[in-house]
Amino acid sequence: MSASDVQTVETSPFSSSFPLPYRVLIITTIGLWAWxxxxxxxxxxxxxxxxLxxxxQKKNSPHRPIYKLALFMSIWVWINLLVYWKTEGSTSITLLCYLFVFLIVxxxxxxxxKNERMRFIRCFHRVIFSGLDSDVYFCDKILADIMTSYAKVFGDLYVTMCILFIYNEGPIGDKYYSYVIAPLFxxxxxxxxxKQCIAVYLHSKDPKNTGREHLFNALKYCSAFPVILFSALQKWYKTDEVAISAEYWITPSTIFNLWIIAVAVNSIYSxxxxxxxxxxxxxxTPPGFKLRQHLRFENSIYYIAIILNFLLRFTWSLKLSSHLHIINHLEPSVFLMECLEVTRRWIWIFFKFESEAAEINKDPYIPLHNTSS
Structure with missing residues (x-):
């Protein structure tokens, strides 16, 4: 990032009012309300x-504890953000905000x-540390799918940790290998x-038929990697060191074209x-534009959801592109795209749970593994 880029980010009104560490917490809080x-x-x-x-067994008002956590997060984040504004950007306030949230969790x-927090921790532990020989429960798949909607937040967390613990004198730019490590996050x-798709495939009783679906699902998640890679290369090419170089191992225009193709493939496939x-x-399925036999919502809701999913899928693929995030006037748009992806995932969950419930009702022999203990 050139000196002019750094200065542009430093004087960004949006970044000054809503710095990256707080945007991470705000997006997480919005996700809690949505869940x-x-x-x-x-x-x-x-x-x-x-x-599911x-x-x-069915629990009365299972949403109330989630709303309590969301309300706590909302109050805590906004109080800290107000103090942050009063102290003219004190990094210590932001660090205390993160530490307190971490301790509460x-x-x-x-x-x-406590029950909901401990259940989340157990599920998160399985999602992160389970191997290919482990069972993959429905709740683990849902959590991992939700995490893909927070993929940009994972990259932002690395930058946030650098800001809070290592470097607090403005934007980190390309320090601490952020152009490489943030895309990895x-x-x-x-x-x-x-990994979950491969594990389910390995446990499939009929890998040549029903098991193939899990391989195609794994391929779908792999299609996000080229989007992240080609975007990271474009961002890297914007650094002064590369800009002054006379030779490229691959031209910027070629990388841009490959990035466009990767975005299209990932969006359409997903x-x-x-x-x-x-x-x-x-x-x-021919003749097309049909739904299915058993529906819990009005027909029009499904068609609206399909159209929104199509539009927001392309938006999300663009948001995986880190080279767009260094442009000052696009910073609010990137945050808006994160909020839209939370909205898309919110819509997706309704119909995913509906279809899963329909499968269980159709086949009562599908086991419901107890993961609450």
Whole structure:
């Protein structure tokens, strides 16, 4: 990043008002509110979310503890943000905000929805550390899929840790290998979901037929890697060291064209998979534009969801592109795209749970593994 780019970021009104560390927390808080509303609305249409996620019995108002956590996060983040503004950007305030949130999540005492926090920690531990020989539960798949919607947040977390613990004198630019490590962090959720697909394939009773679906699903998550890679290369080529170089091992225009192709492939592949496989809608089956036999919502809601998913899938692929984030006037747009991806995932969860419940009702022999203990 050139000196002019650094100065542009430093004088960015949006970045000054909503610095990156707080944007990470705000997006996470929005996700909590969205998840709580998912559980509430699904219970309204008689889908047993508790049974699908944990194999346990239906729980009255399972959304209320999530709303409590979301409310706590909302109040805590906004209080700290107000103090941050009053102290003219004190990094210590931001660090204390993160440490307190981290301690609350891990707190072993029976405060602030302990059961939900501990259940999340157990699920997160399985998602991160389970191997190819481990069972992959439905709740683990859902969490990993949600994590892919926060892929940019994973990259931002690395930059945030650099700001809070190492460098607090403005933007880190290309310090601490952020152009390399931040995209690697962005890739983590996709690698986790890829690993889960391979694990499910290895445990499949009929790998040549039904098991092939899991391989194609793994390929879908792999399609995000070229988007991240070619975008990182474009961002790297914007540094002064590369700009003054007379030779390129691959031209910037070629990288740009490859990035466009990667975005198109990832978006179309993911859109098809969402509608045809995850939601189990016959939208692409001749004669086309059909849904399925058993529906819990109005028909028009499904068509609206399909259109929104198509539009937001392309938006999300663009947001994986780190080279766009160094442009000052695009910074608010990038944050908006993160919020839109939370919205897309919020919509996706309704129909994913609906289709999963329909499969279990159709085949009562599908086991519901208890993951609540």
């Amino acid at each position: 709580g509303s998912n559980m509430q609305i699904l219970s309204w249409v008689s889908i047993d979310v508790q049974a 996620l944990t194999g346990g 891990l707190c072993p005492f029976n405060i602030l929805c 962005t890739s983590i959720p996709y690698f986790i979901r890829f 859109f098809y998979w969402d509608v045809a496989i995850d939601w189990k809608l016959s939208f692409f």
